[in-house]
Structure formats: C-alpha cells, structure tokens
Amino acid sequence: MIDQQVSLRGGAACLSVRPRTGRYLVLAAVFVCAACGLVYELELVALASYLIGDSVTQASVVLSVMVFAMGIGSLLAKRLRSRAAEGFGLIEAALALVGGSSALVLYASFAWVGESRYALVGFSLTIGVLTGAEIPLLMTLIQRVDRQDAGGTVADLFAADYVGALVGGLAFPFLLLPMLGQLTGALFTGAVNAAAGGALVLCVFRRDLTRRSRRLLILLNVAVIVVLAVATALVGDFERAARRAVYGDGVRVAEQTAVQEVVLTGSDRGSLNLYLDGRLRVSASDEYRYHESLVHPVMNGPHARVLVLGGGDGLAAREALRYRDVREVTVVELDAGVTRLAREDRALSELNGHAYRDPRVTVVTADAFTWLRARHGRYDVIVSDLPDPGISNSTKLYSAEFYGLVAESLVPGGRLVVHGGPPLSRPRTYWTVEASMRAAGLRTRPYWMSGPRSDSVAGPDRATHRRRDARGWGFVLAGRGERPGLGLAAGPPVPRSMTGRTLVAAGREADRARPSGLPPSTLVHPRYWEER
16 A cells, blocks of 8 residues: 545645545445435335325425435535544444434334334435535545546536436336345445445545544444344344234235235135235225125126226126126236235135136236227226225326226227225315316216225224225216216126115215316326325
8 A cells, every 4th residue: 555645725634545546436435325325215215105105295205305404414514524534434324324224114113103204204304414414525535535626526526426326226126126125125225335435434544533533433334234234134023023013913925026015914715804005905804895886887788898907806807707798807907916816815816706717807917008008909898996096106097098098998888987086085086086087088977885995004003094994985987978877787696785776876975976177187287196
C-alpha cells in the first residue's frame, strides 16, 4: 500500500490506497448503497401493498415520505462533514440494520398488532433520513481522495447512484423476491449494505479514524451482520408464528406464487378457508351462497359456452357445470398456483366438485384484459369472478375499456355478470362498476344478496372484521342489446340460496338505491380509489 496525503479546504486525509483506486472504491460504494436503498424502498411498497392494500396509496406514502426525509438527511449530514468517514460508517451500519429489518418488523406489526401503517411511515422516514445523508458525506470523501472539480465529482457520484438504483430496482423483482422472498431479501440486502459501507471506511479511510473509532465501527458492523444473519436463520420460524397469529393454528398450505401469497386453512372441505395476499376469498361455510348468486342468474338463457374470468379456485366453474347442456367452460386465471391447488389439494378440489377433471373445462393462465384483447371467440355467458375493484392491481379489470372487450366477446343476446363489491358499505364503488359497464354499451340489472362472506384482511382481530363485513355481495347482470331479465333457469339445477322470487326482489331493492350521474371508471381516470 502507498500512503497518500491529499489536502482539501485545509484538511488532510491519510489514505491506504492510491487516489485513483480510492476514487473507484468510493464510486463502487455509491453504487452498492444506491442499489440497497432502492431495494428497501421497493420492499416497503410491496409489503405495504400486500398488508394494507391499495398499492397506489402505499407507493405514494412511501415515496413522498422518503423523498422528504432524504432532504432532512442531507441537511443533517452537513454537521458530519468534518468527520465524514466516521459518520458515513455509522450511517451505513444504522441503515443496514433498519432497512434490513424493516420487512420483518412490518410483518410482525401486522400479524400481532393488526396495524402496520404507523410502522410503514416510521421506516420510510428513518430510511429516507439515513439515505439522504449518504451523498453529502460521499461527496466529501471522494473529494478528499481526488481533488477533481466539483462538477465532475457530482457527475460521477450521481452516475454511480443512478446505475446502482437501476440494478437494485431490477434485482428486487427478478432476483431477490423470487429467490429469497420479501423477508429474507431485505435481510440479505441489509448485510450487503453493512459490508459495503464498513469496507469502504475501514479499508480506504481507516487512518482518518482514531483507534477507538475503528474498533467501534468494526464491532458495530459485525454486530449488525450477525443480527441480520441470525434473523435470516430464524425467518422460517418467524413466518410460521406470524401465520398462526394471522390465520390461526389451522394453516395447512402457505406458498408464495409468482402473483401472490396463497394460504389454505382447515383440514377438510367443511372447514376450508382460502386467503389470497392475506384476504379471505373463500370460506367453505358460506361460499356456495356467493357462487350461486354469482352464476345462476346469468345462466338464465343460452349457456352452451361459458367464460369464467378469474375464479381459479374452480367454484364458479363448479356452478356452471351443474347445467348439463353446458358444452364448454373456459377459466382464465392469472395465478397458475391457485388453479394447481384447486386441482391437487384434496379439500379444495372436493369443494369445487373436482371441476378441473371435467373434460368440458379448459384452463388458461393469462391476464384477463390481455387475453380478451386477443379475441378468442364469443361466449353465451361470461362470469367475472375477479378481486375486489378497490384493490389497485385489479382496477383495470373494472374499467369501461375492459367491459368493452367483454362486450365484444359476447354473442348477440349473451350475458355478463360481475361481482362489484359490498353495496352497502362501499356503494360508490359498486355503482361505479355499474356505470362503467353502461359506458361500454351494456344494459345492466343490478342485484345484491345478503351473506357473511368477508373480503377483509386477515389479522388478529379477523373475527371482528368478519362481523363488520357481513354486508352481503353486490352483483351486476348485463347484456348486449336488450336488458337481460333477472331470474333463474327453469328446471335443474336448483340453487339452495335463492329462488326466482327472492332474486327479483333483490333486483328491485338495488334499483331503488341507484344513484344518478356517477361517472364511469376508465384506464386513464380510475375512480375506485376515491372511496375507502
């Protein structure tokens, strides 16, 4: 090693490497820290969208709070410039610990407390402050290494920062998330962050530090990495304990597919519950009421060819297959993991009547919007059994443009049915679905059915959620041309949960509550987020 002394603004730094080598090492640290910082940001957004819902709102909260906090961090870093190396080392150790553990703590607050919004804002603020303090200190360090003009230094730093952010942004969805998952991915990122920050200070600027400061930084970084490593080793036990806190002791299947987390609880078809991303989607105790209300009214008329959008659990297909004159049922489901469980899981396959064994059923793994645009023929009946319109990822599947594609896929006189959300607790959302269908040229017949099914997030107070969400289901029946009649097909099968008379009464009740002047939701102007 060749010792170098470079003075800047009257200060001197004793380096352990050549100036050019030191410059490259500082830029490499900028690259790694930027990549880690963006991974922390994306982890917060992804986990908040999963735990809280409404990805648009959660992304806005995380990004705005972090950018604001970065400004605060930049101002606070001015006080550390005289001890830039020591300050940077401490900040990176703190950032590694906070950012690496953020996903773990967020999930724990959701599982055991039932609320993670405050933790989300706290982590966004803390990570933003620490990230904002990095660049001013790195600017000071790189100028102490090599006296380049300020403009060139800024250009190099920001180039390394932006490229690192690109790599981190791409690594998160394509490497970290599928290979390690959210919790382990954040812990691994924290360890990399601590190693990179500590290595830069202790290898390049160690002679800027006192012996006590060097020992402190070594012990601090080793402690952070050990804590993150221990947490990584225990993450499996933590996930199992958290799942028991969220879903109870009956968790039988829990897997992260390419689309979402899928959890099955209950030992048999009578006690089965299906959760997707923490939200109860199927409860064996009452699912028949929902699926009968969804499917049977739309089957009143020709129904030889049936298209089910979503409904990978096979339960809507089960109801359609009860009609013997149905020749073909096509299920378009985005998540292949759900359809696989619907085929292979004993309890779920029994609940759906082994629908996927029926030769009339064809399963397509695709996004419903994209699949409809490819024009795969026309259908007598289309059943839209999709996630709630209030979930941002599904907003496009409740837009006027989507219903325009659906209308083009109906034969003349064909019918569509849509689940539009709970009509009493979220009336604006429900009637926006109906207005969007009308904007696509469909003639609508709204109706709703009472029932205890809950779409709430699972949690320690899930029993309370279920009582509060016992508000029934809102459906909209629609057709091309004439307004479809609201009734049941003559003859078998006979649904258990309704009669033709109760269905007509449900339609009259819905019509009386119809508001006027409600605008539709479109791709460029989504409206479902306007109601909470």
